[in-house]
Amino acid sequence: MRDDGAALVDLAVNVRADTPPPWLREEIAGSLSSLAAYPDGRAARAAVAARHGLPVERVLLTAGAAEAFVLLARALKVRRPVVVHPQFTEPEAALRDAGHTVDRVLLRERDGFRLDPAAVPEEADLVVIGNPTNPTSVLHPAETVVRLARPGRTLVVDEAFMDAVPGEREALAGRTDVPGLVVLRSLTKTWGLAGLRIGYVLAAPEMIAELERAQPLWPVSTPALAAAEACVAPRALAEAGHAAHRIAGDRAHLVAGLAAFAARGVRVVEPAEGPFVLVRMPGAAGVRRRLRELGHAVRRGDTFPGLGQEWVRVAVRDRVTVNGFLRALSAALDPPG
Template structure:
């Protein structure tokens, strides 16, 4: 199906109506004060075009954060733009690890690229050998939206083949933690310099900046050069460039680590509450959202809206269906109120 809740282009923001308690959008509640201050200082510069200096500052900050050269960094107007640029690489056969973020499929299909959906069975662990040998482009999320599954680096490495580019969407990587060692970003490959691997990242999720559109792509210089041929001038505005430099800088990295710890604690409590409430948590989550399954999920979603809650159906993801709801991680009290509302809905079903 391609319309309504089943449309590939539908995202959680369509559910987060004003006045509803938002469990649909997996963006943090708002930018921290140091980001707001940095943006406010640049308001007076908006009469000018974005400067080369601001662009270089953003690139320098990103390159430093990931141990990369400047020509391995491509600034993006949101991570989704990275997927829009992939057809410029002229792939013959793209393999998409599913279920996952829907924008790569939309971008590649609109460009006429042949696509194979590599649909993983629950609990959605990566199976590298399931990818067709002739796929010259492989795209996957890590951690994956909407399953919240984090694939180990060793599994991603097994996707590599001569003549193939592996593209990893790490939009939520900056809030991942190793549950044992508490190491940050335990499965990221952002610092791996390889000709056949690329990483797409976003700063808008963790820093509450979805309305600004800011991200970046890391790849070999040749890949970056091919992606930028014919790109429009000033692809990012002054505020997006400022945000990028701040978010990946030292203060931004400290903030992301604090958010990672907070999300991990809230997520553990959320999983415990959901499980105690008889709600199935479908996989061990590693990101800022939890995938659940329940009977009559679409009807529950509709009735929750009437009770003041927005949740995200996962019916439009390849490999999932209308049994699944994705819930953004929220604090314990807010989660408790959602589960109470779900209990009320279930009681209504039984009446």
């Protein structure tokens, strides 16, 4: 909220704005009559497995992707974990909290924050990367990511935003030919379920069994299980596919609008493929403050390893909202005085 109590237009969070849809709220509400019983995840697990063409032994349901990072950090006996940055900070935090010493590979702005597999130390036995990556919005080619795989190495690919990519091109979910591959998916971003906590892990059966042993009993609630089953049904997949194309169009509109400020030092990381864009601008901290005074919130970038105070992340919204943001940005870029 602003100081005057008016609501901010939120372009800081990366959850789709028009979610959860009414039909999903109804599915979740319908599960409440079963709350007296302990959660039974078999149907949801089978539905996720079918969605990716996998046996159920390759699926583990989790309380969001964040729980999956904690399980991996606690269950795996690794000597040299490496996290590829800039990216979501929770994987590294979970590893450090579990007592691991974590090495960082920092992708470079001059390379467009694109992955160079040779930059990852050969001796790394755990590698974590996002695809598409938060906050850079870079979509790494699947075969480039696969080049990180090695016998004896666990390769964790966070695909929390992959369903926002039309056709989910470059996805590794469903692949069984990549040694040590662990794919994480979240249902909280596309469907607006951050408060419900639901996601899943796709991996070899022995890895799933190891993670399941580290998981507490009944970690996923009955309403979250109902949501998981509903969100991988054909109707939901079709809706997500349409949303991905709409997001791509709205993102192009946002990027074009930001490009108009190039002479004022604004630069967008391109090509952007996620439901957000990473933007570099001079005096970003002051710009963020002035945007907030004008009723718009964007995400600061300097909390992501490898980025400085001149970076912000902007969520993709509908064109009317984006146009309002661009007008506010034009005013916020003007120095006070």
